[in-house]
Amino acid sequence: MYNNSKVAKAIRLAMMFGAGAAAAISAPTFAADAADEGVEEIEKIQVTGSRIKRADMETSSPIHITSAEDMKIAGFTRVEDMLNNLPQLEAASTAFQANGASGRGSLDLRGLGSNRTLVLINGRRMQPGGGSSGAADINAIPAALIKRVEVMTGGGSSVYGSDAIAGVVNFVMDDDFDGFKIDLNASGYQHNNDNAYMQDLMTQKNFDFPTGSSGIDGRTFGIDITAGSDFADGKGHAVAFATWKRTTELRQGARDYSSCALHSSGTRCNGSSTAVIPNFFIAPIDADGNYDYDQEQWVKLTPDSGFSEDRADNVYNYAPINHFMRPDEKFTFGTFLNYEINDTFNPYMELMYMRDQTKAQIAESGTFYADNITLDYDNPLISDVQRQYLTDNFGIGTGDQFGAYIGKRNVEGGPRTSIIQHDSFRIVLGTTGELSDDWTYDTSIQIGSATSADISINDMSRPNVIAAVNGDGKDCATIDGCVPYQVFTYQGVTAEQADSLTAVGQSVAFSDQFIFSAFATGEVDLTVPSADSPIALVIGVEYRKEEYQYVPDQIISLGALTGMGGPSDALEGSFSVAEIYGEVNIPLISDAPMVESLSLDLGYRYSDYDITGGDSTYKVALDWTPIEDWKIRASYNRAVRAPNIGELFAVQSIGLWSGVDNCSGSDPVYSAAQCANSGVTAAQYGNVSASPADQYNSVTGGNPDLTPEIADTYTLGLVGQITDEIDFSVDYWSIEIDEVIGSISEELTIDQCSETGNAAFCDNISRSPTGNLWQGQAGYIQATSINLASRKWEGVDINAAYNTEALGGAISVTLTSTYMMTKEYTPLPGNTEAVYDCSGQFNGNCFPQPEWRSVINANYDLEDFGFNVKLRYYGEVEYDGETDQILIDNGGKIDAQTYIDIAGRYTVSENITLRLGINNVLDKEKPLTGGSLDTGAFYDPLGRYIHAGVSLQF
Structure with missing residues (x-):
């Protein structure tokens, strides 16, 4: 039993946990008890971060709440786009990825990785999305049925198990919806192409680029249908949903700032040396029958079909044809059912299905110097001018052979495309009920699966290329279907030749998950003498099994496509875990001076993995309300993450x-002695070729000897209500991870080896005979998974809310802000020289990490009209590299960025609501950087985002 003031306080404090929550949070329901006049009983509910049912929505862990209305106002049709605007999240897999795209959407709390962010649906773990990491694909979540999204930061392993190191994102679905609703949505982007800096660079190169308004492009259309109703005289309730969404493609050539591939210095347009007019590495074959790297020359094809070493400007601008945003089409449907048979048996079902198909287009394939092809001096494809060059430079003639790496872009064959289709399925069958007046239970079986099929088309086949240039002394005319590849003839390649050189590669991946869960929660007949509420408990068991299988065809498994970078082997694995857990909430003091309430939360989980063995996780949390409307909360969590498949x-x-390989180029960053540590000889120093596309080889893969990551997370916060209109919270948080599972970044490996000579780095560098790390596959960096040393993240979250009535309506203003104090990486134990901090920094190891990220949201509601203004702020980021020219025209840093969004809502009638909005009203471009640096996904990539929608509800 609780009095009205406590009800009001609980609701007020809950509201200010997240921006926008004040307008849309689902407050605890309560009903008057006829037997007790003047008091009210609040229904106990389960809150993210605990399985104990509570009489209010307060919790000792910070929780940010995003409502369904927040998402509609923002106009986003993809769930990940909306949540990635929150300061606590960093973008992971999104629709703006093309090269290497998975087609999935994932969430990344604190930037610790999507594999350290646990995603729940109605408090239950979401199934893997189809990748070997096991990360959830939130594309499968229907936006139309989301009631709210609760983001709990800080470890949650003791409550939910592995993967909750950074925290938990819980999608609360509107499974009690009643009525019929149709949402129609349309959106697109618009940008004014007026970047004088980039247009000048492209003019110098005679590159095409767009000017003026782009019009509305990158359009998305969607239909969401939701229906819900009681049945069986109110004992049961059913909700069904179906959604459809289609997004049109948008290429980088649609924006002037992305229409050329910038050089790493950011001062000129660059590109790939796998060009339209071929480039070659050529050398004679020595007495032992090997390619003679000591005499190797890098040449281009001249108009007279000769060779020239003057090939610096012979590059291909691969940027315009790449997808900026992939085309996509998605269907989802499902249902949520519950039925009350009696107080002890209330079965329920959750069923969700998704099919998503996307196409990721990148620049045309090419030979990419993939193979050292041995050619006869008398090969009929070789011109007389070229033979003379070979004789003059290498002293070879009739009957001899030479070797060639070929760099020819397959513009005659068109762009490469990966067609990716995902199918996912999730069903939960369970029951809840009362065990007694004070205890309830919940038990369920959950089955989830995802299938991902990837078809790569228009990529060149390495065997076909070798045969078509007469490799190994074979005559192409004797091979069925072979068309001679006139790559040694200036502009001699035709579409017919290109068609004969491509192949189709296919792969499919299967993810399966099975979970059995059972827990009971309630109060025991035990109360601390100084408190007025009994101790509450939850005890539970869980069993989970996950399986994954990746099956490539022979083309993919052999790495037979030139654009793949290497073989892709089949993968099959599984693991299972049996767990037992418990939580206890102990009210310690109530209604004492300076202690209106003080409670202690404890939690423990033991997890027994069939591969890595047993691990314990636990939590201790304190919740202290010294006076009404003020609260201090603190927590410690021991979290673990077991290695994924x-x-x-x-x-x-x-x-x-x-x-960047900082030991390449004519003027390397490091000295000859330093580069010698990384395998560069004295003769090679200053002669090691740099990849014009800033892409190098690495060997990646798994390690069956990995052990789980161990994390300690801490939070300390103050929650308060200054006046009836103003609420706020300030929370310090810290996450320290040991035995981090990952790999040392390739660029860091080169830099640390060069600077320190440490064998832990240098032993992972294998240079080709010419010293480079990209020509063919002879040179590479070893970057396989290992248990690294540690990471430490810490920061402060600030939330505030102001609500008042003015101008005849209701005004609310909310602030959500994160100050990232530390983002510290320690790659190897005891190696302090390799430690680096990414907070507020930008370099080859860190994409931009603003120390401050903030969102201010202002709403004005007047009867049938609503207006919203949002300000998104990203703080300044310093570049700490070797040159201040690597960032474009901004003094070696990324300036603070501010975006303004506006939106309006008009209720035409009780059945019809219209919405219209513009995000990034000022059409700000994302910051420009050199080709070797990644700006990350914080910044708006495409300009203005215009969105409109109509809701029809009956």
Whole structure:
């Protein structure tokens, strides 16, 4: 039993946990008890971060709440786009990725990785989305049925198990919806192409670029249908939903600032040396029959079909044809059912299905110097001018051979495309009920699966290329279907030749999850003498099994496509875990001087993995209300993350990483002695070729000897209500992870080896015979999964809310802000020289990490009209690299960025509501950087975002 003042206080304090929550949070329901006049009983509910049912929505852990109305006002049709605007989250997989796109959408709390962010639906773990990491694909969540999203930061492993190191994102679905609703949505982007700096660079290169208004592009259309009703005389309730969304493609060539591939210095347009007019590495074959790297030359094809070493400007601008935003089409449908048979048996079901298809287009394929092809001096494809060059430079003639790495872009064959389709399914069957007047239970079985199919088209086949240039002395004319590849003839390649050189690669991945869960929660007949509420408990068990299988066809598994970077081996693995857990809430003091209430939360979970063994997680949290409307909260969590299937079982294979080899080029960053540490000889120093596309080889893969990560998370916060109109909270948080599962970044490996000579770094560098790390596959960085040393993240979250009545309506203003104090990486134990902090920094190891990220949201509601203004702020980011020219025209840093969004709502009738809005009203461009640096996904990539919608509800 609780009095009205406590009800009001609980609701007020709950409201200010998150921006926008004050307008849309679902407050605890309560009903008058006829037997007790003047008191009211509040229904106990379960809050994210605990399985104990509580009589209010207060919790010792900070929780940010985003409502369904917040999402509608923002105009986003993709759930991840809305949540990635929150200061606590950093973007992971999104629709703006093309090269290497998975097609999935994921969430990344604090930037610790989507594999350290646990996603729940109605408090239950979401199934893996189809990747080997096990991360959830939130594309499968229907936006139309979301009631609210609760983001709990700080470890949650003792409550929910592995993967909750950074925290938990819980999607609370509107499973009690009643009525029929149709939401129609449309959106698109608009940008004024007037970037004089970039247009000048492209003019110098004679590159095409857009000017003026882009019009409305990158359009999305969606229909969401929701229906719900009671049945069986009110004993049961059913909600069904179906959604459809289609997004059109948008290429980088639609924006002037992305229409050229910038050089790493940011001072000129660059591109790939796998160009339209071919470039070659050529060398004679020595007496032992090997390619003679000591005599190697890098040349281009000239108009007279000769060779020239003057090839610096012969690059291909691959940027315009790449997708900026992928085309996508998605269907979802499902249902939520519950039925009350009696007080002890209330079965329920959750059913969700999604099919999503997207196409990720990147620049045309090419030969990419993938193979050292041995050619006869008398090969009919070789011109007389070229033979003379070979004789003059290498002293070879008739009957001899030479070797060639070929860099020819397949513009005649069109762009590469990955067609990606995801199908996911989730069903939960369970029951809840009362065990007694004070105890309830919840038990369920959950089955989830995801299938991901990836078809790569228009990529060049390495065997076909070798055959078509007469490799290994074979005559192309004797091979069925072979068309000679006239790559040694200036502009000699035709579409017919290109068609014969491509192949289709296919792969499919299967993820399956099974969970059995049972827990009981209630109060025991025990009360601390100084408190007025009994002790509450939860005890539970859980069993979870996850399986993953990746099946590539022969083309993919052999790495037979030139654009793949290397072989992609099959992967199959599984793990299971049996767990027992418990929580206890102990009210310690009530209604004492300076202690209106003081309670202690304890939690413990023991997890027994069939692969890595047993681990314990636990929590201690304190909730102190000294006076009404003020609260101090503190918590400590021991969290763990067990290695996922990919980290354990992925076959080691070669691929590409983006960055800089600081021992390459004619004027390397490091000295000859330093570069010698990384394998560069004295003769090679200053002659090691840098990749024009800033892409280098690395070997990545799993490690079955990994052990779980161990994290200690701390929070300390103050929650208060200054006046009836103003609420706020300030929370300090810290996350320290040991035995981090990951790999040392390739660029850091080169830099630390060069600077320190530490074998832990240098042993992972294998240079090709010419010293480079990108030509063919002879040079690479070893970057497989290991248990690294540690990471430490700490910061402060600030939330505030102001609500009042003015101008004839209601005004609310909310602030959500995060100050990132530390983002410290320690790659290896005891190696203090390798420690780096990304907070407020930007370099080859850190994408932009603003120390401050803030969102201010202002709402004005007047009867049928509502107006919203949002301000998004990202603080300044310093570049700490070797040159101040690597960032474009901004003094070696990224200035603070501010975006303004506006939106309006008009209720035409009780059945019709209209919405219209513009995000990034001022059309601010994302910051420009050199080609080797990544700006991350904080900044708006495409300009203005215009959105409109109509809701029809009956």
